[in-house]
Amino acid sequence: NSRLKNKTVFITGATSGIGLACAWNYARAGAHLVLSGRRADKLEEISAQLKESVPGTQVYTKPLDVRDKVQVDSFVHQLPQQFKNVDILVNNAGLVLGLEPLEKISEADMDTMLNTNVKGLVFCTQALLPSLRKTGGHIVNIGSIAGLEAYKNGSIYCASKHAVKAITQSLRCELLDSNVKITVIDPGMVETEFSLIRFRGDADKAAAVYAGIDPLKSQDIAEIVVFATSRPKHVEISNLTVYPHGQASATQIHRKQ
Ligand code: NDP
Numbered sequence: 001n002s003r004l005k006n007k008t009v010f011i012t013g014a015t016s017g018i019g020l021a022c023a024w025n026y027a028r029a030g031a032h033l034v035l036s037g038r039r040a041d042k043l044e045e046i047s048a049q050l051k052e053s054v055p056g057t058q059v060y061t062k063p064l065d066v067r068d069k070v071q072v073d074s075f076v077h078q079l080p081q082q083f084k085n086v087d088i089l090v091n092n093a094g095l096v097l098g099l100e101p102l103e104k105i106s107e108a109d110m111d112t113m114l115n116t117n118v119k120g121l122v123f124c125t126q127a128l129l130p131s132l133r134k135t136g137g138h139i140v141n142i143g144s145i146a147g148l149e150a151y152k153n154g155s156i157y158c159a160s161k162h163a164v165k166a167i168t169q170s171l172r173c174e175l176l177d178s179n180v181k182i183t184v185i186d187p188g189m190v191e192t193e194f195s196l197i198r199f200r201g202d203a204d205k206a207a208a209v210y211a212g213i214d215p216l217k218s219q220d221i222a223e224i225v226v227f228a229t230s231r232p233k234h235v236e237i238s239n240l241t242v243y244p245h246g247q248a249s250a251t252q253i254h255r256k257q
């Protein structure tokens with residue numbers, strides 16, 4: 001993809017799932033990568049695999065917890081010269097903990113979800129906007145269908161993804177007179193580590209989420225992220241909702257017996 005060749009792409013939550021698939025797809029398109037996540041071992045493994053499988057790929061990795069503003073700012077300030085001019089920011093790091101009534105949600109889980117999905121996304125955006133303004137860049141926020149409708153036992157996660165939608169809309173207005181574009185992608189069910197984390201490592205509960213349906217794969221979303229960020233300069237995809245066939249909302253799911 002010639003529009004992405006030699007562009008620098010900064011991906012949060014690149015150690016797994018959608019973020020990791022984005023890394024592979026951007027590497028294949030000839031982009032340079034800044035990959036982050038909390039797991040240092042994963043980052044090293046991924047960097048080695050990318051360099052080996054896609055020769056010529058330039059990858060910079062360093063652990064980053066997006067909840068920590070000081071860490072985010074110093075990560076961005078300390079980017080090596082060749083990765084400093086970021087063209088595309090993929091705000092992907094995010095998670096849900098539990099599927100529980102509001103009355104039962106702990107303050108710790110609430111903080112983890114809101115600080116990662118909302119404040120972390122804002123911290124990364126604030127830190128990278130100066131660079132994105134210089135390059136004429138693009139921000140992609142990974143939202144969710146949970147940001148379009150709220151469902152039972154999903155209050156805080158749904159609130160966090162509604163916030164992502166609102167932040168994207170406000171920022172689009174603030175960026176109208178700039179050369180920075182912004183897109184939010186709202187996936188339905190994608191088979192990643194997402195459900196394993198939601199159910200705190202319970203593999204049976206996680207597998208049940210995807211039973212009787214062909215869920216989206218990380219690759220499906222990554223292709224869309226790459227597509228959205230490789231349109232001509234004047235084309236701005238504002239939002240895209242993506243379901244696997246058989247899903248029509250968070251709760252309307254047809255499962256084959
Ligand atoms: P995964 O659990 O597979 O990946 C989540 C990524 O986020 C990991 O790389 C994880 O890395 C990273 N992450 C979590 N917390 C932090 C943190 N504090 N700082 C930095 N990185 C962090 O799930 P998905 O790929 O599915 O999730 C990616 C995004 O997609 C999320 O925003 C999620 O809400 C959204 N989404 C997912 C859907 C699905 O059905 N799977 C549907 C709709 C939206 P590490 O643990 O190394 O920090």
Ligand code: 8X3
Nearest residue numbers: 144145146188189250
């Ligand atoms: C992930 C989709 O339906 O589990 O954001 O909230 S859902």
